[in-house]
Ligand code: ADP
């Protein structure tokens with residue numbers, strides 16, 4: 487086929503410049519340099535790829551992003567196709583692939599050198615704060631670490647971004663190595679697995695690939711979802727074989743993902759294998775856990791932050807733990823730049839982007855539960871417990887009422903929070919509503935004062 491017209495080459499450059507940062511990762515960086523714009527016909531841009539593996543990768547991982555970037559660059563909607571070029575295409579004039587950073591410092595070589603990515607020294611069990619949102623996965627991880635391939639194999643952890651999946655997974659790796667320094671622990675992200683696999687094919691080193699991946703005692707696969715795609719890819723098939731080989735020889739497998747097995751775009755055989763072991767999720771931490779994490783972090787890093795400020799941060803920053811830690815760092819850095827103490831005042835100013843202004847968006851049923859418990863001098867857990875003591879029952883009803891009023895959650899969701907059914911919640915809301923409307927002095931005062939607390943702090 488003819489050389490790409492200069493315009494197409496330019497458009498491709500521009501498109502790449504726009505999406506590179508978004509798509510960048512070992513697999514993308516390695517292969518994108520081999521993709522070459524061939525031609526443009528009837529609204530379809532042909533991007534030549536050197537082999538079916540790169541074709542697969544491009545089609546299933548990057549096609550959408552590349553299509554929209556190219557459309558933008560050209561200024562009209564386009565489709566993209568990835569024909570396999572007969573001869574290996576010459577290297578196009580786009581930037582060379584970034585170094586495969588996972589394989590050692592600044593190494594530029596394209597030779598495949600299998601290696602486990604290093605474990606982060608901070609991601610240990612000691613630095614992991616346990617709370618209701620992660621108690622179960624934490625216990626499972628400890629059990630796996632102390633007796634691999636016994637109770638839970640595979641262990642499948644899932645949950646949203648920044649909630650501690652990688653931390654917990656690496657804590658397993660650290661503990662296994664502590665207990666048995668000769669154990670072969672391999673930590674690899676889904677993306678790196680794909681990269682290893684595709685590269686091993688390209689370099690004719692499938693045997694090395696298999697030897698390396700099958701000589702593992704504890705296999706930690708982080709962010710598995712990267713391997714999953716709607717199409718049954720060869721990477722997925724290879725993962726399946728690797729999984730089976732390790733499982734059958736009693737090796738421990740731990741997998742994390744952003745979603746549960748049933749929602750992954752993989753073959754049912756693989757889903758069912760994931761469910762052979764234990765599937766458990768890490769959830770958003772509640773305010774108490776967020777506070778404990780901040781306290782631990784502040785202590786580890788020798789940060790002098792008053793408890794009331796930590797409390798404020800824990801209440802305002804309700805996103806992931808990664809964001810929570812980021813907020814603390816930002817606060818401390820700001821204080822130090824301005825040669826100021828870390829005060830509540832400074833925290834309010836510094837973290838104002840984290841709170842939405844509309845408190846009702848920030849307030850959660852759990853923060854209401856906490857605020858009500860505090861008002862009545864009870865443990866938050868008591869409101870979720872079975873106690874029918876009059877005082878506890880009243881507090882619980884007030885909490886349900888406020889959840890309905892402020893967060894506007896469904897009766898069923900409120901019920902789930904307090905371990906009660908939908909009709910109990912409805913009854914509570916009606917009853918407290920009537921008491922407030924009838925100016926029952928005690929209940930009205932309580933509701934009033936709890937509302938104030940929530941307006942001020944978002945609960946807690
Ligand atoms: P994920 O892999 O789920 O996206 P990470 O494991 O990378 O999340 O966690 C994000 C950050 O939050 C890390 O710095 C981690 O140490 C911290 N973190 C997460 N959960 C906890 C916890 N329970 N205790 C202490 N730190 C935590």
Ligand code: MG
Pocket residue numbers: 648651652653708709
């Ligand atoms: Mg992670």
